[in-house]
Amino acid sequence: MAQTLPTPIANYFAAANRHDIDAMLAPFATDARVKDEGQTHIGTEAIRAWLDHTTAKYRVTVEVIEITIHAETLAVTGTVSGNFPGSPANLTYRFVLNGTDIAGLTIG
Template identity: 60%
Template structure:
């Protein structure tokens, strides 16, 4: 059964699907970390750079398929469609929340 996403994750996915970088950044803490495609991005400036590059390159949208929570850790399965081989693909977004902000995001299969 899919858990109801907390507001920071709902806001993140809504902004991601609109390709709105400024709105995508709002739910992240100032010292957040994102790990994607084998690279780690720390802090708002680095995360903005990652968002701009991946949005420009892939133009993805995400349909949330399932979500589970364990304390402050959320695992969200999404059907990701965009400009990449194998689209659509099922990816997992592993979030850690702290004080109602995204403190960590790791994206993988």
């Protein structure tokens, strides 16, 4: 039986594939942390700036290929396509949920 993504994570990926910044930001907690490309972005204002920058620069889409749960972390491996060298590539998105919100995301 195939695993399904929790609603906030499913909403994040659906919005990311549409390049909809507001909808991508909506599932994040106000004090969430995102780690990507060696930088940490804390809070919705910083996360919005990161989303604006990376979406404009890379225009990625993600096809989820695997979901794994490790303690409090849900790891989602996806085939990422976009405007970057080596596209497409498989990346792992590590999410931490706080109730119905995304409290943390590490991409790598």
